[in-house]
Amino acid sequence: MIEARGLKKIYRMAKVEVRALDGVDLDVMPNEFLAIMGPSGSGKSTLMNLLGCLDTPTEGTYKLNGTEVSGLDDDELAAVRNREIGFVFQTFNLLARATSLHNVELPLIYSGVGGRNRHQRAMAALEKVGLADRADHRPNELSGGERQRVAVARALVNDPAIVLADEPTGTLDSKTSHEIMQLLVGLHENGQTIILVTHEDDISGYAHRGVKVLDGLIVSDERQTPR
Amino acid sequence: MIEARGLKKIYRMAKVEVRALDGVDLDVMPNEFLAIMGPSGSGKSTLMNLLGCLDTPTEGTYKLNGTEVSGLDDDELAAVRNREIGFVFQTFNLLARATSLHNVELPLIYSGVGGRNRHQRAMAALEKVGLADRADHRPNELSGGERQRVAVARALVNDPAIVLADEPTGTLDSKTSHEIMQLLVGLHENGQTIILVTHEDDISGYAHRGVKVLDGLIVSDERQTPR
Numbered sequence: 001m002i003e004a005r006g007l008k009k010i011y012r013m014a015k016v017e018v019r020a021l022d023g024v025d026l027d028v029m030p031n032e033f034l035a036i037m038g039p040s041g042s043g044k045s046t047l048m049n050l051l052g053c054l055d056t057p058t059e060g061t062y063k064l065n066g067t068e069v070s071g072l073d074d075d076e077l078a079a080v081r082n083r084e085i086g087f088v089f090q091t092f093n094l095l096a097r098a099t100s101l102h103n104v105e106l107p108l109i110y111s112g113v114g115g116r117n118r119h120q121r122a123m124a125a126l127e128k129v130g131l132a133d134r135a136d137h138r139p140n141e142l143s144g145g146e147r148q149r150v151a152v153a154r155a156l157v158n159d160p161a162i163v164l165a166d167e168p169t170g171t172l173d174s175k176t177s178h179e180i181m182q183l184l185v186g187l188h189e190n191g192q193t194i195i196l197v198t199h200e201d202d203i204s205g206y207a208h209r210g211v212k213v214l215d216g217l218i219v220s221d222e223r224q225t226p227r
Numbered sequence: 228m229i230e231a232r233g234l235k236k237i238y239r240m241a242k243v244e245v246r247a248l249d250g251v252d253l254d255v256m257p258n259e260f261l262a263i264m265g266p267s268g269s270g271k272s273t274l275m276n277l278l279g280c281l282d283t284p285t286e287g288t289y290k291l292n293g294t295e296v297s298g299l300d301d302d303e304l305a306a307v308r309n310r311e312i313g314f315v316f317q318t319f320n321l322l323a324r325a326t327s328l329h330n331v332e333l334p335l336i337y338s339g340v341g342g343r344n345r346h347q348r349a350m351a352a353l354e355k356v357g358l359a360d361r362a363d364h365r366p367n368e369l370s371g372g373e374r375q376r377v378a379v380a381r382a383l384v385n386d387p388a389i390v391l392a393d394e395p396t397g398t399l400d401s402k403t404s405h406e407i408m409q410l411l412v413g414l415h416e417n418g419q420t421i422i423l424v425t426h427e428d429d430i431s432g433y434a435h436r437g438v439k440v441l442d443g444l445i446v447s448d449e450r451q452t453p454r
């Protein structure tokens with residue numbers, strides 16, 4: 001599944017060097033449910049971007065299902081990413097001029113799913129996050145929490161083997177957060193792998209394993225009984 | 228100070244009408260500390276945008292320090308906004324190609340503060356949110372929580388009479404959240420008015436008054452003893 005060894009990400013700025021990740025080893029088996037926590041700026045999103053093949057490490061190796069990711073070219077990386085991984089970005093990254101429905105359809109368009117089937121699956125995903133009545137809204141016609149839920153629906157629509165969710169409930173009230181977490185729990189029961197970043201203790205409580213990050217390093221990794 | 232009566236905001240879409248605010252009355256006296264809570268999509272940000280003179284109501288009246296806001300033209304509105312109000316947007320709204328320092332200097336540039344003084348005040352504001360070492364980073368070179376803290380620093384740099392903060396700690400860990408809230412508490416002790424949107428109970432606990440919004444209406448408004 002996921003085997004990361006010695007992952008580093010170093011940004012060389014004009015005057016200073018930022019060591020966002022400073023040597024991370026992480027193994028994740030199929031169907032695990034993992035929560036990553038840590039202070040602001042500690043390297044959580046940087047790690048998620050590497051695990052999601054959205055960025056490349058400065059040093060270290062990363063194997064996804066036995067394949068060394070650094071050996072793949074851009075097209076191969078995009079194919080792996082689109083087939084295996086659903087990503088909820090911390091900044092949502094919705095297409096500004098597209099409706100909620102079209103944003104959610106995007107992963108299905110990339111994998112060549114036809115029009116009618118695509119429309120139905122995208123509507124079903126919007127329904128699951130409680131936004132069927134906002135299908136025609138563009139991102140600037142949605143509230144902060146609604147945009148986040150569209151981003152979650154887009155990550156789940158393609159039934160990916162691995163879901164990487166970076167603060168998926170950060171702007172949501174507790175009732176809506178709980179509904180989103182129930183979706184991820186359902187996927188986990190389905191056999192999918194869930195890796196979640198959160199700063200809220202009650203959200204990390206859904207996971208079976210808690211990983212703590214500090215200054216670009218994993219400082220603890222413990223099994224836990226989910227709520 | 229703030230006197231809102233019958234505020235409505237109605238979006239007429241192609242097929243449907245969204246009543247984001249459906250008749251809100253709200254009075255806020257000088258030096259109050261208010262928290263607004265409510266489910267995702269209930270109208271909190273819409274209300275804050277009206278209070279911050281960033282949008283205009285479909286119906287209703289809004290008086291800021293005795294002046295009816297709907298009677299002002301764009302330039303007068305911008306002058307009132309820049310002099311009286313510091314705003315932390317839910318979506319941060321940082322200038323993508325500007326550094327943290329330059330983003331925080333913006334309100335000072337609008338009010339005509341000179342170069343050296345501007346630089347010092349902006350650096351002091353970044354220091355208060357723990358980001359003096361990220362002054363030269365652009366938003367895409369910052370983590371999610373760091374961007375949020377730059378947005379907070381920008382809202383406070385001009386020492387505004389009213390601070391409107393829309394989920395100012397949404398992406399922050401509890402320690403960093405507490406540090407940001409201490410800044411707002413300090414401003415409140417200084418005599419400033421603080422209006423905060425949050426979905427986290429421990430954050431709303433800092434306020435002296437709790438307002439609950441549901442489906443575009445205020446459903447409760449209670450005094451509380453702050454933590």
Ligand SMILES: Nc1ncnc2c1ncn2[C@@H]1O[C@H](COP(=O)(O)OP(=O)(O)OP(=O)(O)O)[C@@H](O)[C@H]1O
Pocket residue numbers: 134137140141142143144145146171172173238240245246247265266267268269270271272273274317
């Ligand atoms: N430009 C627009 N056109 C149509 N509907 C809109 C527009 N902007 C907002 N809305 C709708 O108005 C409602 C209120 O939005 P608002 O942003 O005030 O919610 P909120 O309480 O801040 O929610 P959240 O906690 O998710 O940030 C939402 O249901 C949203 O879909």
Ligand SMILES: Nc1ncnc2c1ncn2[C@@H]1O[C@H](COP(=O)(O)OP(=O)(O)OP(=O)(O)O)[C@@H](O)[C@H]1O
Pocket residue numbers: 011013018019020038039040041042043044045046047090361364367368369370371372373398399400
């Ligand atoms: N392009 C970049 N150039 C320079 N530094 C960067 C860049 N991107 C991120 N950083 C720095 O790397 C560090 C780690 O960032 P990362 O986004 O992984 O943090 P995080 O743990 O996700 O924080 P948050 O909880 O605030 O989202 C931060 O201190 C940030 O300033």
Ligand SMILES: [Mg+2]
Pocket residue numbers: 044045046090166370371372
């Ligand atoms: Mg992050």
Ligand SMILES: [Mg+2]
Pocket residue numbers: 143144145271272273317393
């Ligand atoms: Mg909002």
